[in-house]
Every structure is written in C-alpha cells, then in structure tokens.
Amino acid sequence: MICTxxxxxxxxxxxxxxxxxxxxxxxxxxxxELHFWEExxxxxxxxxxxxxxxxxxxxxxxxxxxxxxxxVKGQPIGATALADIFRALExxxxxxxxxxxPTPYVPTIKDALDLYRPALPIIYNCGGYESxxxxxxLKGYVDVYLPDYKYYDNALAKRYSGASDYRExxxxxxxxxxxxxxxxxxxxxxxxxxLAIRHLVLPTHSKxxxxxxxxxxxRFGQEIHLSVMGQYVPCGDLAPFPELTSPLKSLEYKAVIxxxxxxxxxxCYYQESGAADRNFxxxxxx
Numbered sequence: 231m232i233c234t235x236x237x238x239x240x241x242x243x244x245x246x247x248x249x250x251x252x253x254x255x256x257x258x259x260x261x262x263e264l265h266f267w268e269e270x271x272x273x274x275x276x277x278x279x280x281x282x283x284x285x286x287x288x289x290x291x292x293x294x295x296x297x298x299x300x301x302v303k304g305q306p307i308g309a310t311a312l313a314d315i316f317r318a319l320e321x322x323x324x325x326x327x328x329x330x331x332p333t334p335y336v337p338t339i340k341d342a343l344d345l346y347r348p349a350l351p352i353i354y355n356c357g358g359y360e361s362x363x364x365x366x367x368l369k370g371y372v373d374v375y376l377p378d379y380k381y382y383d384n385a386l387a388k389r390y391s392g393a394s395d396y397r398e399x400x401x402x403x404x405x406x407x408x409x410x411x412x413x414x415x416x417x418x419x420x421x422x423x424x425l426a427i428r429h430l431v432l433p434t435h436s437k438x439x440x441x442x443x444x445x446x447x448x449r450f451g452q453e454i455h456l457s458v459m460g461q462y463v464p465c466g467d468l469a470p471f472p473e474l475t476s477p478l479k480s481l482e483y484k485a486v487i488x489x490x491x492x493x494x495x496x497x498c499y500y501q502e503s504g505a506a507d508r509n510f511x512x513x514x515x516x
Contacts, residue, residue, distance in 0.1 A: 235364050236287040236333050237399040248302065253285035253334035256306025257342075260284050260298040262315040264322055269457050269499050271426065272326065272353065272374070274418045279324025279350070281315060283331045288357045288391045290380070292432070292474050296466045299331060309341035320348040325420070326374070328353045336364055343371050351422050359393050360403035365410065373423045375407035380430065382441035390432075390471065401449060408450065426455035430462060431486050434473045439486045447493045455497045458490055 233242050233249045242249040265280035272278060286299035293299050316327050327350055332339055343352065351373040358377040365375075379400055381387040387396030404427065413424035427446060431439045439458075446456060460483035468475045487500050 235336055235361065237359055237361050237393070237395065238287060248285070249334065251285040251287040251334040252300070252302040254302065254306050256308055257312050257335040257338040258284040258302050258304040258306050259312070259315060260304060262319060264319070264324055265328065268328065269426070271419060271421045271455055271497065271499070272376070274325070274420050276325040277323070278326050278328040278353070279316070279319030279322070280328045280330055281319070283329070283335055285334050286331050286357065287333050288359050288393060290357070291390045291468065291471055292462070292465060294463060294465050309338050309345055312338060312342035313346040316342065316348050317346055320350055324350060326351040326353050328355055330355045332356060333360060333364070336368065340368070340371055358400040358403065359391070359396055360399070362402050362406045365403055365406040369410050373411065374421055375411060375425045376428065377404055377407065378428050378430065379404065379442055379446060381438060382445055383438050386435065386438060405449065421455055424455065426457065428457045428459060430459045431478055431483055432462060432474065433476055433478045433482065436482045436485050440489045443486070443490050443493055447495070452494055453496050456495050457499045458486060460501045
C-alpha cells in the first residue's frame with residue numbers, strides 16, 4: 231500500500247517498509263483492554279473497550295505512550311484477528327470500541343468492521359492530524375470522533391510534533407468529522423454518535439490553550455463536547471524542550487479552565503486534581 235492516509239502523505243509502500251508513523255502493512259495492537267477512565271460522556275459508569283495501536287503520525291515529544299507510539303515492535307495482524315479483539319471486548323462488557331491512534335491502520339480497521347461490527351459505538355480516538363480523504367472514507371464505520379486539537383500556534387506544532395500545518399489540517403478534519411456524524415445522546419447523557427474534542431494543556435503554554443478554546447468556539451459552537459485536560463506528565467527525552475520538563479502548574483490549568491468558563495461551553499469537562507499521575511498511563515507489555 232502506497233500510504234497517503236495522513237497529511238504527511240509520505241508515499242511509502244508499507245508492504246516493503248514502514249511509513250513516517252512506523253507502521254507496517256496490517257495492524258499492530260499493543261493492548262486491548264477495558265479502560266475505566268474516559269470522559270463521562272463516553273461511558274457513563276462503564277468502561278471503554280480500548281484498542282491501543284502501535285505507531286503514530288505525530289510522535290509528540292511529550293507523548294505518554296512513547297513505548298508504543300515511537301517504536302513499533304509488535305507483529306502485524308490481519309482483519310480477522312482484529313475483529314476477534316473487538317468481539318472479545320464486547321463480550322467483556324465494554325460500552326464502546328475505542329480505537330486509539332488508529333490513523334495508520336484505517337484500511338485494516340475497516341476490513342475488520344466489515345467482518346464483525348460490534349453492537350457498540352465505534353470511537354476514532356486520534357491526534358487530530360488527519361486527512362479529510364481518510365475521514366470521508368470512514369463514513370458508516372465510525373460513530374464518535376474523539377480528536378485532539380493540540381495547538382493553535384503552528385510553531386509549537388512544528389517544535390513538538392513536526393507538523394507545521396497542524397492547525398489547518400486539524401480544523402479541516404474536525405469539520406469533516408462534524409459534517410459526517412451529528413450528535414446523538416442517549417438518556418444517560420452518553421454520546422452515541424458525534425464529535426468530541428480534547429485539548430491537553432501544556433506547561434508554559436496556557437496562552438496557546440486560550441487561543442485553541444477561542445477557535446473551537448468559533449468553528450464548532452458552544453454545544454460541542456469538549457474535554458480540557460490537565461493530566462500532563464513529563465515523559466520521554468525532553469532535554470531539547472526544557473519548558474516541558476516540569477509538571478503542569480495548578481495555576482496554569484486553573485487559568486485555562488477560567489477562560490473556558492468565560493466562553494460558556496455547554497458540554498465542557500475538566501479533570502480533577504490528581505489526574506496528572508503516571509499510574510494512569512497504561513502498562514504496556516514492553
């Protein structure tokens with residue numbers, strides 16, 4: 231497959247070599263498990279059926295899952311084995327199937343869902359750096375899009391994620407997601423279909439977070455489901471980025487929350503103190 235799945239369009243034949251994301255042909259799954267810490271509008275009181283894929287088209291310098299996002303070491307599996315993972319999570323009582331960093335594996339994911347479609351919402355949990363063509367191809371497969379909107383300032387996107395066109399590509403993709411799947415909320419307040427946006431506040435960059443929130447309101451309105459996260463934990467080799475080597479300060483996060491409150495989002499969620507804890511990072515097998 232000559233890969234053009236994400237905006238990098240690296241054009242690698244992944245049957246012969248991995249792309250920028252590190253992903254080979256097929257799907258590499260690091261872990262499939264019940265995950266109990268997603269936002270309440272995704273699971274109410276239950277658990278997501280989290281499928282963690284290896285590889286990533288962003289490779290953010292501060293990523294908490296670098297063990298699997300930076301280095302793809304698992305063996306690729308085909309659509310049948312992936313469908314079996316979906317079925318097993320459904321049988322374990324998952325409220326949804328939460329596809330985490332799925333972008334490099336969209337063809338295999340679609341093939342797996344053609345083989346077995348769980349009677350659960352399918353969540354596309356991504357970094358927001360997506361191509362509209364790939365999003366369009368997912369029509370009918372994805373129920374809930376759960377992208378990040380990481381940066382407003384493309385200089386930050388280039389510095390930390392090597393994506394100098396992040397804001398433009400992210401907004402194009404999110405608008406395509408919004409157009410494709412309109413919100414459907416059940417009687418318990420769980421989002422069964424639609425778009426929900428996440429934003430992680432980074433140390434020393436609260437002003438960029440203000441601009442992200444302003445932009446989200448401008449482009450997506452006050453009714454959008456939004457999660458403003460304060461769970462930043464320094465991870466990986468951050469020596470080139472000294473501004474990221476300390477945890478997020480409480481005052482920084484509170485300032486961003488205060489700004490969000492002035493924007494009157496109807497469905498905005500915040501994290502409790504204590505969310506920035508390494509114990510919440512999934513334990514991968516390598």
